Amino acid sequence: MNKMHKEHTLTKNQQIIFDLIDKSSEPLKAYSILYNVQKKGIKAPLQVYRALDKLVEIGKIHKIESRNAFIACHNSSCQVAKATAFSICEICEKVTEISSAGLSKYLANFKDKDGMKYSKYNLEFFGLCKKCR
Amino acid sequence: MNKMHKEHTLTKNQQIIFDLIDKSSEPLKAYSILYNVQKKGIKAPLQVYRALDKLVEIGKIHKIESRNAFIACHNSSCQVAKATAFSICEICEKVTEISSAGLSKYLANFKDKDGMKYSKYNLEFFGLCKKCR
DNA sequence: ATATTAATGTTATATTATTACACAGTGTTA
DNA sequence: TAACACTGTGTAATAATATAACATTAATAT
Numbered sequence: 512m513n514k515m516h517k518e519h520t521l522t523k524n525q526q527i528i529f530d531l532i533d534k535s536s537e538p539l540k541a542y543s544i545l546y547n548v549q550k551k552g553i554k555a556p557l558q559v560y561r562a563l564d565k566l567v568e569i570g571k572i573h574k575i576e577s578r579n580a581f582i583a584c585h586n587s588s589c590q591v592a593k594a595t596a597f598s599i600c601e602i603c604e605k606v607t608e609i610s611s612a613g614l615s616k617y618l619a620n621f622k623d624k625d626g627m628k629y630s631k632y633n634l635e636f637f638g639l640c641k642k643c644r
Numbered sequence: 645m646n647k648m649h650k651e652h653t654l655t656k657n658q659q660i661i662f663d664l665i666d667k668s669s670e671p672l673k674a675y676s677i678l679y680n681v682q683k684k685g686i687k688a689p690l691q692v693y694r695a696l697d698k699l700v701e702i703g704k705i706h707k708i709e710s711r712n713a714f715i716a717c718h719n720s721s722c723q724v725a726k727a728t729a730f731s732i733c734e735i736c737e738k739v740t741e742i743s744s745a746g747l748s749k750y751l752a753n754f755k756d757k758d759g760m761k762y763s764k765y766n767l768e769f770f771g772l773c774k775k776c777r
Numbered sequence: 778a779t780a781t782t783a784a785t786g787t788t789a790t791a792t793t794a795t796t797a798c799a800c801a802g803t804g805t806t807a
Numbered sequence: 808t809a810a811c812a813c814t815g816t817g818t819a820a821t822a823a824t825a826t827a828a829c830a831t832t833a834a835t836a837t
Contacts, residue, residue, distance in 0.1 A: 629771035638762035
C-alpha cells in the first residue's frame, strides 16, 4: 500500500453504508439506511450514526440539514465537508449538490461586519426543479 | 399593488412562545421552550411545534437547521423566512443572523447551471466568534 | 511487544417531531 | 341562521432522530 497518497480506507461498516448512499439517487435517512443494511450485519442505530459521522468528517458524504438525510459527495472541489451547497426541490425533494466556482469563492471570502472568519459553511437553496416547475 | 408586510396578530400560544424566544440571547430548542412555558399552560410538544411552525412561516423566528433550534428574527430585510443567513460559533454556539445586502443580493440572484430558480435559501456559516478565537 | 488510537457490538435511553382525534372561535356564504 | 371553511386549541399516543455508557476488538505507531 502506498501511504504517500493519503487515502481514507473505509472500514467494513463505513464501506457498506457509503456504498448504499453512493448508489442511491436520493438522500437517505439514518434509519432507512439501518433497515437496508441489517442483512449485512449492522443491527443498531449507533453503528449507522458512527459510520455516518466518519463519512461526513472525511467528506465522502454530506448531511442535508433541513432533511436529516445524507448524500454522497460528487463534487471533487468540496474538500472535507467544509463548504457545501445544495439545491432542494420542494415538491419532489430531489437534492443536487451545487458546484459553482463563483459561489464557492464568494462564500469562502465572505466576512461579516464583526470580522468573523468562517471555517465552514452550508447553504441550502429551495425551489422547484425543472420537472416540477 | 405594493403589498406591505402583513401584520400578523399572534394568538395566545404564539405570543407566549415568541416572547420567550425573543427575550433569549441564544437559540432555543423546542423542548426547552416547552419546559419554560408549562407554567403558562402550554403542556404538550405539539402546542409548541404548532406555534413554532406558524412563527417560522410568518418570519418572526428562524430555525437554525444544524442545531434544531429557533431564534427571533432581528433582520427587517429578511421577508418571511425566505432568505436567511447565520453565523455559528462552534465553541460557544453563539448564533448571529447575518444581514448583508451584498450577500442577499448575490444569493437571490444566484442561478445554478440547470437554470433552477430558487424561492428560498438558508445559509449557515461556522467558525469561531471574537471571544472564542 | 506494548501503548495508543480507532472502530465495533450491544443495551438502553434521550431528544426531536408527528399522527390522530375531538372541539372551539371566527368570518363568510347563502 | 344554518352551513361551511378555516384556523387554532387540547390531549394522548407514537414515530423518527440521535446519543450515552460500557465492554471488547482491530489497527497503527513507536
